[in-house]
Amino acid sequence: MSAATTVQRPPRERRATRGRTRYHRSEVAWGAAFVAPAIVLFAVMGVYTIGYGVSLSFATWNGFTPNWTWVGLHNYADLLWASPTYAPVVHQAALNTLWVMIAVPILTVLVSFPLALLLNSVGRMRTVLRSVYFLPYVTAGIAVYFAWQYILEPDGAINLLLRSLGLGSLQQPQGFLGNPSTALPTLIVVTVWSSVPVSMLLYLAGLQSVDSTLIEAAQIDGAGWWRITRNVLWPLLKPITGIIVLLNLRDSLQGFQTFLIMTNGGPGNHTNVLGLEAYRLAFLSQLSPTLGLSSALGWLLFIAAVILAVITQRAMRRAT
Structure with missing residues (x-):
């Protein structure tokens, strides 16, 4: 038998490992599901608002017209x-x-x-x-x-x-x-x-x-x-x-x-x-x-x- 031969794990151990992996993935999925609303809310109210404000600082707008006028710096x-x-x-x-x-x-x-x-x-x-x-x-x-x-x-x-x-x-x-x-x-x-x-x-x-x-x-x-x-x-x-x-x-x-x-x-x-x-x-x-x-x-x-x-x-x- 060569040195590169791998040791096969028992079927019971392989099933236990797959079960732990599925459980871990399930935990990650549930955690992501609970965190997703907060992330979406932050993305809408935070990232989008910040980007909107930065863009507005390079434009002129009176708050009513649908279009901005880009003026740069x-x-x-x-x-x-x-x-x-x-x-x-x-x-x-x-x-x-x-x-x-x-x-x-x-x-x-x-x-x-x-x-x-x-x-x-x-x-x-x-x-x-x-x-x-x-x-x-x-x-x-x-x-x-x-x-x-x-x-x-x-x-x-x-x-x-x-x-x-x-x-x-x-x-x-x-x-x-x-x-x-x-x-x-x-x-x-x-x-x-x-x-x-x-x-x-x-x-x-x-x-x-x-x-x-x-x-x-x-x-x-x-x-x-x-x-x-x-x-x-x-x-x-x-x-x-x-x-x-x-x-x-x-x-x-x-x-x-x-x-x-x-x-x-x-x-x-x-x-x-x-x-x-x-x-x-x-x-x-x-x-x-x-x-x-x-x-x-x-x-x-x-x-x-x-x-x-x-x-x-x-x-x-x-x-x-």
Whole structure:
């Protein structure tokens, strides 16, 4: 018998192998049948929508006519430099967005981290205070923004409070949202107020997961509260800080609900941001057709968000 002769398996073993193979194929078929609706839904609502949006960014369309007009990269050029109508507005919106992207993450960290330290040091009232601080996040956004409008108007609560404290020189007769010099900073404060709850809870979860022996060792070495916070707790919470910064950068770059409801970009485009400008081009522009411009601006925002995510991720890796 040659060495190449194969050993024949018993018939019972061959039948068992074929049975396992059929069973495996049956499992795969049933799994594919259950997953197929989700895949089809994603293909229709996801892939098709994305492709549709990309195609629209290279065309002009008013949303009603059956045909598009293909213009190539002209939409992107008009938004960035070519059009004297759209480019200056986009540049102003980009500058406002940049200010928001710088101020909101920094202020959110500066407010939420001390609040988390305070809540972590509280014993009995921690649950109640945590619920109180988290209330702005779970409250209906539109109702809250209208309440802020009422507070910030010329006869609102803030002007009344300043008047009662003898700080009448700080009042805004046209309201904090009607003054070009105070409108954008005011909206930044409102945005920070709405983003602090989640950031505070993230910091609080991080503080509660810190090994208590590290703090005890620092106390034994004579470190006070400030040095423990700066040299022990803050370095351990750097990954959480990176996540908070990234989330706020994303919301600052793409979010516009606060600006739409409270000012709609006014006064005089002083609070117009890129997300709001894309919305206005799509639904509020009197110049037709601008849906292609809106789609192009949306994809520019997407590219900027991806770049920011990559930069932030690399910065976090270097920090850790």
